[in-house]
Amino acid sequence: METPERLETISMKDIASWILNTAQSRGAGYCDLRVVDERARTIATKNGKVGHASNAESLGVGIRVIADGAWGFAATQDLSRTAVEATAARAVEVARASARVKQHELQLAPEKAYVDEWTTPYKIDPFTTSIADNIELLLKVDSELRAVEGVTLAEALFSFRRYEQWFYSSIGSDIHQTKFITGAGYAAYAFAGTEIHKRSYPNSFGGQYQNKGYELVEELKLVENARRIAEEAVALHKADQCPEGTFDIILDSSQLGLQIHESVGHPIELDRVLGMEANFAGTSFLTTDKLRHLRYGSDLVTVVADATPEHGPGLGTFKYDDEGVPAQCTPIITNGLFTGYLSSRDTAPAIGEDRSSGTMRAEGWNRIPLIRMTNISIRPGAKPLTLDELIASTDHGIFFQTNRSWSIDDKRYNFQFGTEIGWEIKAGKLGRMLKNPSYSGITTEFWNSMDAICSRDQWTLWGTPNCGKGQPMQTMGTGHGASPARFKGVKVGSAYKGTGA
Amino acid sequence: MLTHEVRSQMLTHEKAEEIFLRLSRHCNADGMEMLIAGGHSALTRFANNTIHQNVEEENYVVSVRTVIGRKTARATTNKLDEASLRRAVESAEAMTEVQVEDPDLLPMAPASMTDGPPTERYFENTAALTPEDRASAVESIVGIARKNNLTAAGIFSSSRSVEAIMNSRGLSTFHAQTSSEVSITMLGGDSSGWQKANSPDARNLDPMALAETAARKARDSASPREVPPGKYTVILEPAAVLDLVGYMFFDFGGLAILDQRSFLTNRVGTKLFGENITVDDNVYHPLQSGAPFDGEGVHRRPIRLVENGVVRNLVYARATAEKMKKSEHASKVGDIGPTGHGFPLPNEIGEAPMNIVFDAGPEASRRTLEQMIASTERGILVTRCWYIREVDPYEKILTGMTRDGTFWIGEGKLRHGLRNFRFNQSLIHMLGNVTEMGTPVRASGEESFDMVVPPMKVQGFNFTEVTKF
Numbered sequence: 001m002e003t004p005e006r007l008e009t010i011s012m013k014d015i016a017s018w019i020l021n022t023a024q025s026r027g028a029g030y031c032d033l034r035v036v037d038e039r040a041r042t043i044a045t046k047n048g049k050v051g052h053a054s055n056a057e058s059l060g061v062g063i064r065v066i067a068d069g070a071w072g073f074a075a076t077q078d079l080s081r082t083a084v085e086a087t088a089a090r091a092v093e094v095a096r097a098s099a100r101v102k103q104h105e106l107q108l109a110p111e112k113a114y115v116d117e118w119t120t121p122y123k124i125d126p127f128t129t130s131i132a133d134n135i136e137l138l139l140k141v142d143s144e145l146r147a148v149e150g151v152t153l154a155e156a157l158f159s160f161r162r163y164e165q166w167f168y169s170s171i172g173s174d175i176h177q178t179k180f181i182t183g184a185g186y187a188a189y190a191f192a193g194t195e196i197h198k199r200s201y202p203n204s205f206g207g208q209y210q211n212k213g214y215e216l217v218e219e220l221k222l223v224e225n226a227r228r229i230a231e232e233a234v235a236l237h238k239a240d241q242c243p244e245g246t247f248d249i250i251l252d253s254s255q256l257g258l259q260i261h262e263s264v265g266h267p268i269e270l271d272r273v274l275g276m277e278a279n280f281a282g283t284s285f286l287t288t289d290k291l292r293h294l295r296y297g298s299d300l301v302t303v304v305a306d307a308t309p310e311h312g313p314g315l316g317t318f319k320y321d322d323e324g325v326p327a328q329c330t331p332i333i334t335n336g337l338f339t340g341y342l343s344s345r346d347t348a349p350a351i352g353e354d355r356s357s358g359t360m361r362a363e364g365w366n367r368i369p370l371i372r373m374t375n376i377s378i379r380p381g382a383k384p385l386t387l388d389e390l391i392a393s394t395d396h397g398i399f400f401q402t403n404r405s406w407s408i409d410d411k412r413y414n415f416q417f418g419t420e421i422g423w424e425i426k427a428g429k430l431g432r433m434l435k436n437p438s439y440s441g442i443t444t445e446f447w448n449s450m451d452a453i454c455s456r457d458q459w460t461l462w463g464t465p466n467c468g469k470g471q472p473m474q475t476m477g478t479g480h481g482a483s484p485a486r487f488k489g490v491k492v493g494s495a496y497k498g499t500g501a
Numbered sequence: 502m503l504t505h506e507v508r509s510q511m512l513t514h515e516k517a518e519e520i521f522l523r524l525s526r527h528c529n530a531d532g533m534e535m536l537i538a539g540g541h542s543a544l545t546r547f548a549n550n551t552i553h554q555n556v557e558e559e560n561y562v563v564s565v566r567t568v569i570g571r572k573t574a575r576a577t578t579n580k581l582d583e584a585s586l587r588r589a590v591e592s593a594e595a596m597t598e599v600q601v602e603d604p605d606l607l608p609m610a611p612a613s614m615t616d617g618p619p620t621e622r623y624f625e626n627t628a629a630l631t632p633e634d635r636a637s638a639v640e641s642i643v644g645i646a647r648k649n650n651l652t653a654a655g656i657f658s659s660s661r662s663v664e665a666i667m668n669s670r671g672l673s674t675f676h677a678q679t680s681s682e683v684s685i686t687m688l689g690g691d692s693s694g695w696q697k698a699n700s701p702d703a704r705n706l707d708p709m710a711l712a713e714t715a716a717r718k719a720r721d722s723a724s725p726r727e728v729p730p731g732k733y734t735v736i737l738e739p740a741a742v743l744d745l746v747g748y749m750f751f752d753f754g755g756l757a758i759l760d761q762r763s764f765l766t767n768r769v770g771t772k773l774f775g776e777n778i779t780v781d782d783n784v785y786h787p788l789q790s791g792a793p794f795d796g797e798g799v800h801r802r803p804i805r806l807v808e809n810g811v812v813r814n815l816v817y818a819r820a821t822a823e824k825m826k827k828s829e830h831a832s833k834v835g836d837i838g839p840t841g842h843g844f845p846l847p848n849e850i851g852e853a854p855m856n857i858v859f860d861a862g863p864e865a866s867r868r869t870l871e872q873m874i875a876s877t878e879r880g881i882l883v884t885r886c887w888y889i890r891e892v893d894p895y896e897k898i899l900t901g902m903t904r905d906g907t908f909w910i911g912e913g914k915l916r917h918g919l920r921n922f923r924f925n926q927s928l929i930h931m932l933g934n935v936t937e938m939g940t941p942v943r944a945s946g947e948e949s950f951d952m953v954v955p956p957m958k959v960q961g962f963n964f965t966e967v968t969k970f
Contacts, residue, residue: 409904
């Protein structure tokens with residue numbers, strides 16, 4: 001293990017040329033590399049104290065090559081010339097070992113070379129904010145949550161990340177991108193008797209995450225909502241159990257975002273469809289014969305995979321993916337018809353596409369890019385429709401808010417979701433609060449039952465920061481834009497059926 | 502397999518101590534702790550009878566925690582040059598200075614707290630595994646798939662790693678370890694079978710035997726039939742047991758009780774499970790893995806967590822133990838003291854047992870999987886569970902799916918494959934309804950950390966829905 005030089009003194013172009021020359025001289029037919037310099041700040045409070053406080057940084061290079069028609073990858077933290085050349089040579093050796101077990105030569109969809117720079121639009125670099133101020137705001141939220149009698153645990157979190165990447169490839173690309181990712185949120189827990197209830201704001205999974213600066217924290221109105229959230233956590237102890245049966249249901253936009261993630265985003269990953277994830281993440285019911293034939297949802301369902309900055313500051317927003325393909329907007333479901341997959345340069349040819357849809361993303365310098373969701377978003381309704389108006393037009397149903405549990409089978413057919421809180425809808429009005437709400441179904445049946453979706457003014461681009469895939473496992477952030485929507489005749493309440501609870 | 506000495510290329514205890522000294526020179530805080538973790542890891546991944554991903558990585562991370570008065574914070578870097586190390590110390594100090602005083606914060610752990618026998622889990626043959634070695638094994642696995650008209654997907658991984666903790670009170674501890682893992686899915690037209698094994702010593706893995714078993718499961722579960730959801734007697738293979746029970750062990754930490762987020766709140770000392778359920782945490786068990794110290798360098802003590810269905814003990818980080826002694830729970834939670842199960846500070850979780858070993862009782866009472874099947878009139882064999890999530894945190898209701906080898910058992914024999922089920926099952930009820938167990942093995946799944954668990958036969962397992970395959 002050698003000591004790397006300081007990043008500032010190293011020319012990225014030099015590193016790239018050492019690596020590309022070594023790989024090519026060892027026989028690689030293709031090579032790309034990503035130098036990543038990453039910085040993170042995490043601060044969490046719990047019950048009036050700082051629970052977690054850390055700064056972290058990580059620097060290294062990941063080198064991907066094709067030799068003898070197969071992939072190889074090697075990564076090192078050591079950016080000295082000796083180390084990166086040895087790592088490039090190692091990547092070629094690894095590829096040669098891969099080539100011992102193959103059916104076909106790898107074929108990459110053609111792509112142009114790009115020389116470009118891009119940075120997440122942001123107003124306030126979160127690393128310029130004072131840690132003391134960060135802690136003060138979190139403790140203020142904490143204090144508001146614990147001011148409500150019955151709250152037994154209060155947790156609040158800020159997560160700031162800066163991810164700078166230099167991408168070079170043997171076709172001549174030279175792309176420098178910097179992303180800022182900000183996350184913030186909190187939860188109140190109430191334990192009493194034999195029940196633990198939880199309410200989160202603005203979403204579960206730590207809150208809301210976007211490719212933005214500290215301005216996200218300022219937009220979320222964290223303190224203003226804390227008292228209500230805490231009161232709801234306590235009130236759930238007196239709420240009625242969610243009934244079992246078949247109901248019309250309305251999902252709030254964050255829950256609909258997760259529904260999209262699990263029952264649209266994952267099944268459209270072409271590597272899953274082609275069997276490459278069969279051992280871990282699973283496969284997909286969306287076999288290639290279904291493209292442009294399957295009625296995925298009702299006419300109101302239009303979903304896109306949109307990584308372009310124009311879509312908004314989602315966790316799946318970038319200008320180029322991690323194999324140098326420009327960000328794109330791909331129609332996934334068009335007025336209910338299944339119209340597109342997420343693909344890569346080495347999978348696009350399998351479905352006759354002449355270009356990758358630009359969705360290859362890696363967790364860091366030491367992981368290979370995989371097909372990942374970008375921003376998988378449902379288009380809002382064309383006609384003005386608020387959540388209040390949607391509820392008012394519902395005779396009898398249940399309104400589900402904020403995810404609590406989520407599970408779906410390995411082909412993405414059967415799902416079950418639970419939310420933190422539910423509300424009965426009767427004669428167009430929100431009625432009694434319901435605890436332990438859950439609903440379940442089969443993906444295509446569910447999406448075909450959607451009969452209303454709120455308009456653009458109700459649409460939020462949610463961030464899911466914890467999507468796991470791949471071996472070794474990689475955690476990736478994905479974006480999901482959604483408005484509240486209604487689904488007819490959905491099975492409700494089976495999570496507690498027969499459990500004796 | 503190619504073997505040559507590779508340990509000399511790894512970070513040593515002496516080298517780690519040198520880095521600690523370099524960090525110390527930059528430190529102005531009252532106390533400092535360093536954690537180093539890293540090494541070399543490689544993973545060969547295959548699908549459609551082809552190696553489609555093949556990766557290697559070398560990385561070491563240095564993490565510095567400083568203490569100023571009753572305040573602490575952490576900074577982490579993988580940049581090991583002098584300027585970066587200095588910046589890491591300064592970053593930890595700067596973050597520490599602006600913290601709020603924590604009256605529960607203790608001084609760094611004294612050197613005496615790390616005293617305990619080491620665990621020898623470094624195997625040169627595993628450290629020296631090459632991409633060629635892994636490709637040879639995959640070639641054989643694919644050969645078995647082809648022989649059975651199936652396609653194979655899976656991984657073969659290996660790694661060598663170190664973990665070291667040192668602090669300004671003289672504590673210095675170091676652990677080196679190797680790991681290896683094989684996971685195989687065999688896919689047929691409408692069925693699949695799966696097997697996985699993991700060991701610090703690759704010689705304990707038998708990829709061919711795993712491939713043959715996965716292939717047999719895929720073959721035998723072809724043309725799956727649908728049976729209605731409901732309560733059934735199930736036989737859970739060890740990986741299925743592990744993935745389910747793994748959801749309860751984070752509740753066995755003292756801080757989870759103090760935070761009232763554990764399903765054991767007000768239940769320690771009560772009989773929660775069946776008489777036949779006894780569980781230890783024991784890093785020294787021969788089938789276990791990992792370092793014999795925790796995130797503060799404190800020696801991990803073997804602990805009996807559950808005895809004959811009664812929850813007996815919890816695990817504690819140092820600070821949690823002090824808080825618990827002063828709490829309203831003190832008289833109800835068994836022995837209280839640091840057990841060596843804390844996570845690196847500062848953190849919100851506290852501690853958890855990570856070396857779980859189920860005691861399945863005397864040899865004579867144990868049953869093989871075949872004997873369990875033979876004694877089952879009507880039931881279901883579950884190879885593997887998938888996407889398990891907690892539905893209810895206090896009743897410990899879990900939902901999830903079966904996957905890759907679900908079979909109908911009729912009149913003591915495996916009869917045919919089944920379409921996969923969704924379950925909603927209370928873990929408390931499940932561990933109260935175990936009628937038979939086999940010999941515990943080192944099992945590996947996807948939803949939880951590796952454990953030593955037996956296969957179990959469980960009555961009244963609650964399936965609520967059936968999927969389409």
